[in-house]
Amino acid sequence: MLEEYNWAGNLRYCAAEVAQPSTLDELSALVSAAPSVRAVGTRHSFNDIADSAGVLVSLEKLEGEPVLDRQARTVTVTAGTRYGDLAAFLVRHGYALHNLASLPHISVAGAVATGTHGSGNRNGNLASAVAALELLTADGQVVRVDRSSPEFNGMVVSLGALGIFTRITLDVEPAYEVRQDVFTDLPWESVEENFDAITSAAYSVSIFSSLAGPSATQVWLKGRTDRELPYAGAADFFGGTAAAEPMHPLPGMSAVNCSQQMGVAGSWSDRLAHFRLAFTPSNGDELQSEYLVERGAALEALSILRGMSVEITPLLQVCEIRTMARDDLWLSSSYGQDTVGFHFTWKPQQADVEALLARMEAALAPLKPRPHWGKLFTLERDELQGLYPRFGDFQELARRMDPDRKFVNAFLGRKVLG
Numbered sequence: 001m002l003e004e005y006n007w008a009g010n011l012r013y014c015a016a017e018v019a020q021p022s023t024l025d026e027l028s029a030l031v032s033a034a035p036s037v038r039a040v041g042t043r044h045s046f047n048d049i050a051d052s053a054g055v056l057v058s059l060e061k062l063e064g065e066p067v068l069d070r071q072a073r074t075v076t077v078t079a080g081t082r083y084g085d086l087a088a089f090l091v092r093h094g095y096a097l098h099n100l101a102s103l104p105h106i107s108v109a110g111a112v113a114t115g116t117h118g119s120g121n122r123n124g125n126l127a128s129a130v131a132a133l134e135l136l137t138a139d140g141q142v143v144r145v146d147r148s149s150p151e152f153n154g155m156v157v158s159l160g161a162l163g164i165f166t167r168i169t170l171d172v173e174p175a176y177e178v179r180q181d182v183f184t185d186l187p188w189e190s191v192e193e194n195f196d197a198i199t200s201a202a203y204s205v206s207i208f209s210s211l212a213g214p215s216a217t218q219v220w221l222k223g224r225t226d227r228e229l230p231y232a233g234a235a236d237f238f239g240g241t242a243a244a245e246p247m248h249p250l251p252g253m254s255a256v257n258c259s260q261q262m263g264v265a266g267s268w269s270d271r272l273a274h275f276r277l278a279f280t281p282s283n284g285d286e287l288q289s290e291y292l293v294e295r296g297a298a299l300e301a302l303s304i305l306r307g308m309s310v311e312i313t314p315l316l317q318v319c320e321i322r323t324m325a326r327d328d329l330w331l332s333s334s335y336g337q338d339t340v341g342f343h344f345t346w347k348p349q350q351a352d353v354e355a356l357l358a359r360m361e362a363a364l365a366p367l368k369p370r371p372h373w374g375k376l377f378t379l380e381r382d383e384l385q386g387l388y389p390r391f392g393d394f395q396e397l398a399r400r401m402d403p404d405r406k407f408v409n410a411f412l413g414r415k416v417l418g
C-alpha cells in the first residue's frame with residue numbers, strides 16, 4: 001500500500017484510491033475506467049504535482065525486466081524503476097548512464113516527468129537521455145514515441161499531464177569510473193572570478209554554501225578518470241582546501257549517507273549521486289526549492305541571492321549550485337539554454353519558506369528563473385508561461401491528448417493548463 005504522505009511529509013495525498021497494478025492490462029483497464037487518475041513515482045516531490053483527486057497509480061509492482069540493447073546503446077525499463085536499481089543492473093552488464101541526480105532513490109518516470117537533473121556543464125538533465133517512451137493515454141491505449149516522433153520533445157518532461165509512462169528507453173554508454181574530491185571554504189571572490197573554470201573543472205560539479213559568510217563551504221568534484229583531472233591530489237582548488245575526511249553537504253551531518261569521496265576511483269554508479277541508496281538522502285527533515293537561469297546570468301543570480309542572505313540563511317539548511325547543458329524538451333528548465341541551478345534545502349517551515357520564495361522569485365524575475373517542477377515555488381501559470389517558449393504548444397498537446405482532463409490535477413490546473 002502506498003504511503004499517504006510524500007517523502008518529506010509536507011503533503012498528504014488527497015487521492016480517494018491508490019492502485020498498484022502488476023500488469024499492463026490491469027493498468028489499462030484502470031485508466032480507461034477512471035474519470036481522474038495520476039501516476040505517482042517514489043513520492044520525492046515537495047509539492048502536489050503527483051496528487052490526484054481520483055485514483056493514484058503506483059507502478060512499483062508493474063512486471064517487466066530491464067532490456068539492454070547493446071547495438072542501439074539503450075536500456076528499456078518499466079517506468080517505476082528506481083535509478084539505484086537500474087544503475088546496479090547496468091553495472092552488472094558493463095554500462096552506465098550519463099548522469100544521476102543527488103539521490104538514486106527516485107523513479108525514472110518521476111525524474112523524467114519533472115526534468116530532474118544532476119550536474120555538469122556538458123551534461124543534459126536526466127530526461128535528455130530518454131530515447132523512447134511508451135505512454136498509456138487517456139483511452140487506455142499504449143502509444144510508443146521516440147526521438148523521430150513529431151511531438152516527442154513535448155512528451156518527455158510532461159508532468160504526468162499526457163498519460164502514464166509505462167516503459168522508458170534511455171541512452172547508455174560503456175561503464176566509466178569516477179573519483180570524487182571535495183574542497184572546503186572557497187572564497188566567494190574566487191567563485192565569482194573563476195565560475196566557469198570551477199564548474200568545468202570536472203565532469204560534474206556542485207558548490208555548496210549558506211550564501212552568507214566569506215566563502216562557499218564545499219565544492220564537490222566528480223571527475224571521470226578517463227579525462228584529465230588537474231586538481232586530483234592537489235591541496236588547493238581555487239583557494240579551497242582539500243577535505244581531510246568525507247563530508248556531508250549539510251552542516252553537522254555524518255558522511256555515512258554520502259557517496260564515496262577522498263579521490264577513491266570507482267564505479268560511476270557509486271559516485272555520481274551524492275547519497276547512497278541504502279540510506280536516507282539529504283537530511284530527511286526538510287523542504288526543497290530550485291531555480292534555474294541561463295548560465296550567463298550565473299553571477300548576477302548569485303549576487304541577488306547573496307544579497308538576500310539575511311532573509312534566506314535563517315530558513316536555509318544548504319544551497320547547492322549546479323550547471324546543466326541545454327536541451328530541446330519543451331518544459332525542461334534547460335530548454336534552449338545552458339543553465340545554472342540554485343537549489344535550496346530548507347528547514348521544514350513551509351509557510352515562512354513560501355513567503356520567502358515569493359520575494360526571491362520577484363528579485364530573480366529579470367533573469368527569468370525557471371523553477372524545478374517537483375519542488376516548492378509560488379510562480380503561477382501566467383508567470384510560468386513567459387518562461388517557456390513552447391508552453392502554449394504543450395498546453396495544446398495536453399488538451400488534444402487528454403480532452404476530458406483525466407490527468408489534470410489541482411497542480412496542473414494552477415500552474416500549467418488552467
Ligand SMILES: Cc1cc2nc3c(=O)[nH]c(=O)nc-3n(C[C@H](O)[C@H](O)[C@H](O)COP(=O)(O)OP(=O)(O)OC[C@H]3O[C@@H](n4cnc5c(N)ncnc54)[C@H](O)[C@@H]3O)c2cc1C
Nearest residue numbers: 039041042043044045102107109110113116117160165374
Ligand atoms: C532528498 C531529495 C533530493 C533531490 N535531489 C534532486 C536532484 O539532485 N536533482 C533534481 O533535479 N531533483 C532532485 N530532487 C527532486 C526529485 O528528483 C523530483 O521531485 C522527482 O520528480 C522525484 O521523482 P519521484 O519518482 O519521487 O516522482 P514523484 O514525486 O512521485 O512524481 C513526480 C511527477 O512524476 C509524475 N510521474 C510519476 N510516475 C509517472 C509515470 N509512470 N508516468 C507519468 N508521470 C509520472 C507524477 O505524476 C508527478 O507529476 C530531490 C528530491 C529529494 C527528496
